[in-house]
Amino acid sequence: MRESMRGPVGGERLAAWPPVNIPLASRLFVERRDEGDWALDRWASGWWLSRPSPKRQAMRRQQRFVAQVVALGETLHGLSQTELLAQARAAAERAFVTGQAQAGVRALALVREAARRTLGLLAYPPQVYGAWMLVSGHLIELDTGEGKTLTAAIAACVGALAGVPTHVITVNDYLAQRDAQKMSALFGYLGLRVGVVHSGVAQALRHVEYAQDLTYCTNKDVVFDYLRDRVNARGVHSRAQLTVRRLHGQVHSQEPLRLRGLHFAIVDEADSILIDEARTPLILSAAREAGEETRAYEHLLRVAASMQAPLHYRLVEPHRQPELKDEGRALLEDLAREMDARDEHDGDTGPDALMGFWRVAWVREHYIVQALRALHVFKRDQHYVVHEGKIVIVDEFTGRLLPDRSWEQGLHQLVEVKEGCKISGQNRTLARLTYQTFFARYLRLSGMSGTLREVSRETAGVFKVRTVRIEPNRPSRRVTLPPRLLPDQPTKHHAIVDDVRERLAVGQSVLVGTRSVRASEDISAALTAAGVPHQVLNARQNADEAELVARAGQPGMVTVATNMAGRGTDIPVAPEVLARGGLHVVLTEWHESARIDRQLVGRGARQGEPGSCRTIVALDDEVIDKHGGTTLKMLQARYGGGPWPEHAMAWLQKAAQGAAESHNAAQRRHTLKADHHMRTQLAFSGATE
Incomplete structure (x- = not known):
């Protein structure tokens, strides 16, 4: 059995089939071994x-x-x-x-x-x-x-x-x-x-x-x-x-x-x-009953809401993750002492007795940080929606609902209490990967x-x-219109409405892409106020997704959709629309990765068809605000609220998305390293994942 083989073209070396040291007949799990x-x-x-x-x-x-x-x-x-x-x-x-x-x-x-x-x-x-x-x-x-x-x-x-x-x-x-x-x-x-x-x-x-x-x-x-x-x-x-x-x-x-x-x-x-x-x-994981934990989570949220920034904690950029300061830890220690004194005096059974975490410093600090995340980081209609009385996570990259997923380590329960939903029990982890x-x-x-x-x-x-x-079968005929950078959201919404009207006037259909449910609803409201008929596809209206996408290329159709990346459904464009320029795609906000922008723009001008796209963003968009950094400040000092030349917009986009992607890549490396460390410890103890 060879360890490697010559590639089919170009001399690339491919993994042998099957790889060495894997006895297929005897091993229960036929797979490549972890390389560390x-x-x-x-x-x-x-x-x-x-x-x-x-x-x-x-x-x-x-x-x-x-x-x-x-x-x-x-x-x-x-x-x-x-x-x-x-x-x-x-x-x-x-x-x-x-x-x-x-x-x-x-x-x-x-x-x-x-x-x-x-x-x-x-x-x-x-x-x-x-x-x-x-x-x-x-x-x-x-x-x-x-x-x-x-x-x-x-x-x-x-x-x-x-x-x-x-x-x-x-x-x-x-x-x-x-x-x-x-x-x-x-x-x-x-x-x-x-x-x-x-x-x-x-x-x-x-x-x-x-x-x-x-x-x-x-x-x-x-x-x-x-x-x-x-x-x-x-x-x-x-x-x-x-x-x-x-x-x-x-x-x-x-x-x-x-x-x-x-x-x-x-x-x-x-x-x-x-x-x-x-x-x-x-x-x-295996679900456990919630029991009397609701009172404990309510208490956690009350304590977290009473804490002040930047006195007790600070929100660390770029994702505003809470970090306790010494004053915050001292406040929690004082609360823990008060609870102990109260329990000893009258035997009261409060949330500290139910959870048992107030007496351990690192445990109470962990849960308070989770409560601060629930209050100040996770936003309704962006990170989650409330559907039929339950918290349903929204996939950040595709805009899809993830009804079978939940946050861990108490965060999901804290968000449930925050939104007044029935609390679910914390899950017991069986395996992770x-x-x-x-x-x-x-x-x-x-x-x-x-x-x-x-x-x-x-x-x-x-x-x-x-x-x-792999090069396409036919050359692209996509027309990229000059991008626009506006000072704020209202101005951006007005510009989007104008662009949609202009495209409709020449006979094109329009797809307006957004990053979040709330952004799609804000743009929908602006189009409604302007009297522009349209359909909305987001985590709230995803039951007829295939049908909505199939109609997006019809004459006079305007579709406002959360991130179209990964939806995998083609948009058939009517012949009369192709004759007038094809599907027009409006990118209303830069994503954290330029890949997602390309995916959205790629919904139009497929297989050599005509199509067009335009980017319309604002200085107070989330990605620019969080990741623009010194580049944003320098360009604002030079160009003010606009209009900005295209090369300045390109510079800002590269800086903001580069910073965001670097952070995300570091997070992926940390996740992989933590997973490897956990598996190493489990292997040392004789366990597996």
């Missing part, structure tokens, strides 16, 4: 794997490979289904295991022919080459609208035909079901069984779905199913050992293990899953997104995978 958290190793891998290839050389390589696939495909029309399937299995196995270019050409040509027969879709050159890069274990940057669904399906077919359990991982339930259904005819023609795992699939049936040749699933579900397997088989390292222990009653859970291992993953919206969601560890650690365990990891170049060094350092840019 070495900063120097991450830096070296990131530098080496993120080196860009010369564009001309990369284009020649892509064209040469695709030309061979197309030429071979012309000779396959006369094959019967049986002949095609037999040849596809043999070629797929050679291509996946050896990485030989010629085997890849044949495997892709055969699967491409099957897609033509079943779906009526003949994969374009970017889709063909993108599929091969996925099979080879790369991340690919493929522009919005270039056909990621078919690209992933072709690559998944090659993996599954090679006999490798394949996971196609998407960002939400809708996309997992939709993509599996759209490609079902192709999979059936090739004799492949397809499983689908999402929040609606019963827990007892999930092992059946993962047992299929390939499985479409969401990132959240696959990680939590993996953690459940780890908890159910804690301390067991082989299937034989698990069977013996179950026979002797030494394993409490009789639930069958769900996953067959982490073999081959194709991650859709890879930057969203691998980067944006990597700042928070995923925690498998970060996305970085989980996805790095796949024997072969690949993924795709429209925006990956900005994070190529980080993904290379953490996951040891190279990012490849």
Whole structure:
């Protein structure tokens, strides 16, 4: 068994299949072993794997490979289904295991022919080459609208035909079901069984779905199913050992293990899953009853509300995280002494007795900081919404509701009390894992997104995978209109209304992108006051998301939406709108990452269609206010409230987003380091996650 193999094109070195030191037949968890958290190793891998290839050389390589696939495909029309399937299995196995270019050409040509027969879709050159890069274990940057669904399906077919359990991982339930259904005819023609795992699939049936040749699933579900397997088989390292222990009653859970291992993953919206969601560890927990904790949390909030800034605490930028000062700690110590004295005097049972944390300094300080976060950091309609009497977290990057998630360490309960909701019990942690650690365990990891170049060094350092840019099938015809920087929110809203009216007057449809629910509602109110009909898509109105998005490209349509990144639903633009300039996208606020801005702008002018975009931001936008720093002060001193030249706006944008992304990257590194440290301690004690 070789430790490495030559890449299919360009001489890249790929991970061997299967990697050395992993006895597949005996190990219970078939996966790549953790390599540790070495900063120097991450830096070296990131530098080496993120080196860009010369564009001309990369284009020649892509064209040469695709030309061979197309030429071979012309000779396959006369094959019967049986002949095609037999040849596809043999070629797929050679291509996946050896990485030989010629085997890849044949495997892709055969699967491409099957897609033509079943779906009526003949994969374009970017889709063909993108599929091969996925099979080879790369991340690919493929522009919005270039056909990621078919690209992933072709690559998944090659993996599954090679006999490798394949996971196609998407960002939400809708996309997992939709993509599996759209490609079902192709999979059936090739004799492949397809499983689908999402929040609606019963827990007892999930092992059946993962047992299929390939499985479409969401990132959240696959990680939590993996953690459940780890908890159910804690301390067991082989299937034989698990069977013996179950026979002797030494394993409490009789639930069958769900996953067959982490073999081959194709991650859709890879930057969203691998980067944006990597700042928070995923925690498998068991709910506990709330009991009498409500009074304790109410007391915490009262104490936190009585504290004064900057006397007792300060809010540390850029995310205004509370930090206690010596005066604040002294105040808490005085309160703790008063409670002890009161309890000794009359035996009163207050919230301190219920929780038992006031007598321990670090515990009371932790909960007070959480209470300060609940009061001053987490904002309604931005970080969460109140839905049917419950606190529901809003995904910061996609604007989606996350009803099955909760904040840990008392924060969720404190926000519930703050909003007058029924309190839920704190959860008992059973297992935890970060996305970085989980996805790095796949024997072969690949993924795709429209925006990956900005994070190529980080993904290379953490996951040891190279990012490849796939050029679009047709050149972009997007028209970028001059950006505008306004002094405040009211002025910005007025400018947005004017821009929308101007685009409607020429016959374009308009998509207005916002960062938060509240921002979308503010702009909606401005459009309503101006008499402009429109539809709103945010965390409050997401039930008919696909239908709302499908209408966004129709004549006269204006859609106000929270961050469209990762929604994965195409916006079909009506012919009469295309004739008048296509879909017009308005970016109303810079995001913390320039990738998210590009994702929003990429909703228009797809596949060589006409389209336009304009950026309209204000100096009091959150990202500018928090991260502008000295650059903002210097430019304000020179240009005042505006108008600013484009180069000054570009300078401010780069400075603000650079500072925000640096902070987020540091947070991801801290999360990964903490996860590695915790796993090291658990391994030392003989436990697992």
